[in-house]
Structure formats: C-alpha cells, structure tokens
Amino acid sequence: MDVVLAIGSDDGVAVWLNGDEVYRHDVGRPFTSKQDRVKVSLKKGSNAMLLKISQGGGMGLLNDVETEDGQLAEEVTSHLQP
Numbered sequence: 001m002d003v004v005l006a007i008g009s010d011d012g013v014a015v016w017l018n019g020d021e022v023y024r025h026d027v028g029r030p031f032t033s034k035q036d037r038v039k040v041s042l043k044k045g046s047n048a049m050l051l052k053i054s055q056g057g058g059m060g061l062l063n064d065v066e067t068e069d070g071q072l073a074e075e076v077t078s079h080l081q082p
Contacts, residue, residue, distance in 0.1 A: 001042045003073050006034040008062040012054035018047055031060030039068070042076070049078075 005023070007013055010031035015023040015038065023038045053061050065076045 001044075001073075001075075002068065003040060003042055003076065004066045004068055004070075005036075005038040005040060006062075006064040006066050006070075007036045007038065007051070008033040008060065009035065009053045010058055010060035011056045013061070014052045014054075016048075016050040018043065018049075026054065028056045031058070031062075033062055034064065 005015065007015070007023075008031055009025075009029075011028045012026040013023070013036065014021065014025075017040055022040055023036070025036055029035070049063075051061060051063060053059065065073045065078070067073050
C-alpha cells in the first residue's frame with residue numbers, strides 16, 4: 001500500500017521503515033505540522049517504523065500516515081513499542 005508520511009519535527013528528522021532508511025532531513029527549525037511529506041510503500045501486515053529527531057533546542061514530533069490526496073489512511077493503525 002502506498003502512503004505518505006506527513007512529518008512535523010523540531011529539528012531535523014530521519015525515518016527508517018522495516019530497517020531501511022527512507023528519509024533524512026538535517027535542519028534546524030521550529031515545529032510545524034506536516035513540514036515534510038514522504039511517499040513510502042507499506043507491506044501487507046506489520047511494518048516497523050523508527051523516527052529520530054535531531055536536537056538543537058526544544059523538541060516536537062508528529063507523524064500522520066495519509067493517502068496521496070492528504071486524507072488519513074484509516075486502514076493503518078499504529079502502536080508504540082518501548
């Protein structure tokens with residue numbers, strides 16, 4: 001399934017999907033929702049995603065999984081793993 005990760009971060013961000021780095025944006029910036037849009041393909045079943053933010057001050061992170069037209073991909077669910 002092709003989806004778009006709509007990512008907002010303070011500061012830079014890197015994303016790994018199923019062990020492969022799929023995006024990196026090294027930048028110093030304040031948080032704003034959906035600053036970066038990254039197209040990825042999810043496999044059927046479970047997918048492991050790791051997001052890492054770089055720090056220069058405050059901290060913020062938001063990641064929505066959307067369809068290409070900007071709607072939430074409602075068939076995708078997520079959970080945090082410690």
